[in-house]
Amino acid sequence: MNLMFIKQILRDMRGQKLRTVLTLFGIFWGTAAVILLGAFGYGIHMNQQKAFKGLGEDIVIVWGGTTSKSYEGLPRGRRIMQRVEDVELLKKQIPEIKYISPEYTEWNKPVVYEDKRIVAPIVGVWPEFGPMRNVIALMGGRFINQNDIDDRRRVCFLGNELKEQIFGEEKDAVGEMIRISGVPFRVIGVLKEKQQDSSYNSRDSRKIVIPSTTFVAIYGQKYVDNVVWKAESPEVHKIANQKYFEIMGKRHKFDPTDKQALMIWDTTENTEFFTYFFWGFRIFLYIISIATLIVGGIGVANIMYVVVEERTREIGIKMALGAKSGFVLRQFLFETMFLTSFGGIMGFLFSSSIVYLFPRLNFDEYVGVPEISAFVSIGTIVALLIIAILAGYFPARRAATMDPVKALKI
Amino acid sequence: MNNTMIYMKDIIKFYNTGTVKVKALKGIDLDIKGGEFVSIVGPSGSGKSTLMNIAGCLDVPTGGEYILDGESVENLEPNELAEIRNKKVGFVFQNFNLLSYATAFENVELPLVFANIPAKKRRERAAELLDRVGLGDRMDHRPNELSGGEMQRVAIARSLANKPRLILADEPTGNLDSKSGGGIIDLFEELWNAGSTILMITHDQTIAKRTNRVVKLKDGLIVSSLENGNGNH
Ligand SMILES: Nc1ncnc2c1ncn2[C@@H]1O[C@H](COP(=O)(O)OP(=O)(O)OP(=O)(O)O)[C@@H](O)[C@H]1O
Ligand SMILES: [Mg+2]
Numbered sequence: 001m002n003l004m005f006i007k008q009i010l011r012d013m014r015g016q017k018l019r020t021v022l023t024l025f026g027i028f029w030g031t032a033a034v035i036l037l038g039a040f041g042y043g044i045h046m047n048q049q050k051a052f053k054g055l056g057e058d059i060v061i062v063w064g065g066t067t068s069k070s071y072e073g074l075p076r077g078r079r080i081m082q083r084v085e086d087v088e089l090l091k092k093q094i095p096e097i098k099y100i101s102p103e104y105t106e107w108n109k110p111v112v113y114e115d116k117r118i119v120a121p122i123v124g125v126w127p128e129f130g131p132m133r134n135v136i137a138l139m140g141g142r143f144i145n146q147n148d149i150d151d152r153r154r155v156c157f158l159g160n161e162l163k164e165q166i167f168g169e170e171k172d173a174v175g176e177m178i179r180i181s182g183v184p185f186r187v188i189g190v191l192k193e194k195q196q197d198s199s200y201n202s203r204d205s206r207k208i209v210i211p212s213t214t215f216v217a218i219y220g221q222k223y224v225d226n227v228v229w230k231a232e233s234p235e236v237h238k239i240a241n242q243k244y245f246e247i248m249g250k251r252h253k254f255d256p257t258d259k260q261a262l263m264i265w266d267t268t269e270n271t272e273f274f275t276y277f278f279w280g281f282r283i284f285l286y287i288i289s290i291a292t293l294i295v296g297g298i299g300v301a302n303i304m305y306v307v308v309e310e311r312t313r314e315i316g317i318k319m320a321l322g323a324k325s326g327f328v329l330r331q332f333l334f335e336t337m338f339l340t341s342f343g344g345i346m347g348f349l350f351s352s353s354i355v356y357l358f359p360r361l362n363f364d365e366y367v368g369v370p371e372i373s374a375f376v377s378i379g380t381i382v383a384l385l386i387i388a389i390l391a392g393y394f395p396a397r398r399a400a401t402m403d404p405v406k407a408l409k410i
Numbered sequence: 411m412n413n414t415m416i417y418m419k420d421i422i423k424f425y426n427t428g429t430v431k432v433k434a435l436k437g438i439d440l441d442i443k444g445g446e447f448v449s450i451v452g453p454s455g456s457g458k459s460t461l462m463n464i465a466g467c468l469d470v471p472t473g474g475e476y477i478l479d480g481e482s483v484e485n486l487e488p489n490e491l492a493e494i495r496n497k498k499v500g501f502v503f504q505n506f507n508l509l510s511y512a513t514a515f516e517n518v519e520l521p522l523v524f525a526n527i528p529a530k531k532r533r534e535r536a537a538e539l540l541d542r543v544g545l546g547d548r549m550d551h552r553p554n555e556l557s558g559g560e561m562q563r564v565a566i567a568r569s570l571a572n573k574p575r576l577i578l579a580d581e582p583t584g585n586l587d588s589k590s591g592g593g594i595i596d597l598f599e600e601l602w603n604a605g606s607t608i609l610m611i612t613h614d615q616t617i618a619k620r621t622n623r624v625v626k627l628k629d630g631l632i633v634s635s636l637e638n639g640n641g642n643h
Contacts, residue, residue, distance in 0.1 A: 313507075317508075317509060319468075319492065319495075320466075320468055321496065321520050322492050322493065322494075322497070322521055322525065322572075323496075323524045324489045324524070325488060325492070326489075327524065404468050405468055408468075
C-alpha cells in the first residue's frame with residue numbers, strides 16, 4: 001500500500017509539474033535560508049568574539065581626566081594625571097586586580113635597521129601587558145620580562161607587520177639590533193599574528209613594545225598615558241573598579257564617584273553590548289528565515305488544497321469502499337510530508353555545500369567561518385516538521401470530512 | 411436465508427438547495443429478505459440512487475427507521491458507517507468508479523486494505539476474485555487498458571472483497587453495450603444463485619425481469635413492488 005502511496009504522489013507531482021517545482025523551490029529556499037543565515041550568523045558572531053580577544057578580554061583602559069565635582073574645597077576642572085607610582089600602589093592594594101600595567105606611548109619615532117628607516121609608534125609597558133592584551137610571542141622569541149624592567153634593558157618586541165616591513169618575511173628578527181630614536185635595541189620577540197578589530201592607540205601588529213623603565217629613561221615622561229588592568233574574575237570587576245577610583249581619589253584628591261576624574265574604557269561593557277547586539281542580529285536572521293519557510297509552507301498548503309480538489313472523486317471512491325477519515329487524513333498528510341522533506345533535503349544539501357565551500361573563498365577575515373550548528377539543524381528540522389504538519393493538516397482534513405455522496409458526484 | 415436484510419420504515423430524505431427544498435424520498439417502506447435479487451426501476455429523478463445510497467450507508471436519511479442486517483444504523487458516526495460499508499456492503503456503480511492509476515489487482519485489493527487484512531491474504535483474495543469474474547489474466551492492467559465490461563467486472567470483484575451481506579448496483583449496465591451488459595447480469599445471477607442479496611437499479615425492462623422482484627419508484631415514493639415469480643429459492 002505504501003508503494004501505491006508513493007506512486008500516487010509521483011503521479012501528482014508529474015501532473016502538476018510547475019506548481020510542484022514552485023512549491024519544492026519554496027521549501028528548498030526556505031530551508032537553505034534558515035541554514036545559511038544561521039551558519040553565517042554564527043560565523044560572524046564567533047569572528048567578532050575572536051576580534052575582541054585581539055584587544056584582550058574584559059580589560060579596562062584608564063586615562064587621566066578632569067574633575068567634574070568639587071572636592072574638599074578644591075574646585076572642579078582640575079586635571080588628574082596618573083603616575084607609575086600610582087600603578088604600583090594600585091597593584092599592591094587591590095587584590096581583585098589580576099593584571100595591571102602602565103602604558104607609555106610615543107607616536108612616530110624613527111626606527112632604523114641597516115639602511116631601512118621608518119617611523120613607528122613605541123609603547124612602554126610591564127610584562128603583565130602581554131597576557132592581558134593577548135600579545136603573544138612567536139616561537140623563538142619572548143615578551144618583556146621583569147628583569148628587562150628592573151635592569152632597564154634596551155630590548156624590544158615587534159608587531160608582526162612592522163617586523164615584515166623592516167626585516168621582510170623570511171629573515172628572523174630575534175637577536176637583531178635596531179635603533180629606536182637613535183638608541184640601539186635588541187629584538188627579543190615578534191607578535192604572533194592575531195585578529196584585532198578595535199584598539200585605543202594603534203594596532204599591536206604595527207607597534208614596538210619596550211620595557212616601561214627603558215621608555216622613561218629615553219623619553220623622560222612624568223606621567224603614564226594610560227593604565228590597562230584586568231580583574232581576577234568578572235564577579236569582582238565592579239569592586240576592583242570602585243577601589244581603583246577610591247585609591248586614586250585619595251591620592252589625587254578627587255571624589256571617587258566623579259566619573260570624569262579618570263577616563264575609562266571598560267571593554268566588559270562592550271562585550272556585553274556586542275553579545276546582545278549579535279544575539280539580536282542572529283534572532284533577526286532566524287525570524288527572516290522562518291518567515292521564508294512559512295511562505296514555502298503556505299505554498300505547500302496551497303498545492304495540497306488543489307490536489308485534494310482534483311482527487312475528490314478518488315476520495316469519494318475510497319470512502320464508499322469503507323476508508324475511514326483517519327486513512328484519508330494520513331494519506332494527504334503523508335503526501336505533504338513527502339513534498340516537504342524532499343524540498344527540505346534539497347535545501348540542506350545546497351546549504352551544506354555552500355557552507356563547506358565558502359572557506360575556500362578566503363572571506364573569513366570579515367565574516368568568519370560559517371558553521372551549521374546542531375541548534376540550527378535541529379531547529380530547521382523541527383520548523384519543517386511543524387510547517388509540513390500544518391500545511392498538510394488543513395487540506396487533509398478537508399479531504400477526510402468530505403461527504404462521500406457529493407464527492408462521488410463530481 | 412429468510413432473515414430481513416433491509417428493513418426501512420417511513421424513510422425520508424430532503425435536500426436543502428438554497429431556496430428550494432427537494433424532497434428526494436417522501437416516506438419509503440421497504441422490506442428485503444436475505445437472498446433476494448431486487449431491481450429498482452422508475453423515472454429519472456424519482457429517488458432511486460438516493461434510496462440506494464441510504465441502503466448502503468453512504469448517505470443518511472433525514473428521517474425514518476432503517477435496520478440493515480439486524481442492526482440499526484441510526485445515529486452512527488461517519489467512521490462506523492465507513493466500517494459498515496467496508497464489511498457489509500459492496501457497491502457497483504454505473505461509471506465503475508475504479509482508481510485510474512491503480513491496476514485491476516490494486517483496485518480489488520483496496521477494500522481489503524481498509525479492512526486491515528494482512529498483505530499475503532489480501533493478495534490471495536484479490537487474485538481469487540479476479541479469477542472468479544474471468545479476469546485472472548488481466549490483473550496488472552489499468553482501467554484504461556480494459557473494456558467497459560471488464561472494468562465493471564473488476565468493480566464487481568472489488569465489491570465482493572470482504573464477502574458483503576448486501577450488493578448494491580446503481581445501473582451497472584448503463585454504460586455498457588447489450589452484450590457486455592448481459593454478461594454482467596449473468597455474473598449477478600451467478601452471485602444470486604450462490605446466495606447473495608442484491609439490490610440493483612436498472613432502466614432495462616428485460617434485465618428487471620431476470621430478478622425476483624421489481625420495486626417501482628415515482629416522485630420519492632414506492633408505487634409498486636411486484637414478484638416476478640422466478641424466485642429460485
Ligand atoms: N445533493 C443533492 N442536492 C439536491 N438535490 C439532490 C441531490 N441529490 C439528489 N437530488 C435530487 O433528488 C432527487 C432524486 O435524485 P436521485 O439521484 O435519487 O434520482 P434517480 O432516481 O437516481 O435518477 P436517475 O435515474 O437520473 O439516476 C432528484 O430530484 C435530484 O435532483
Ligand atoms: Mg441515479
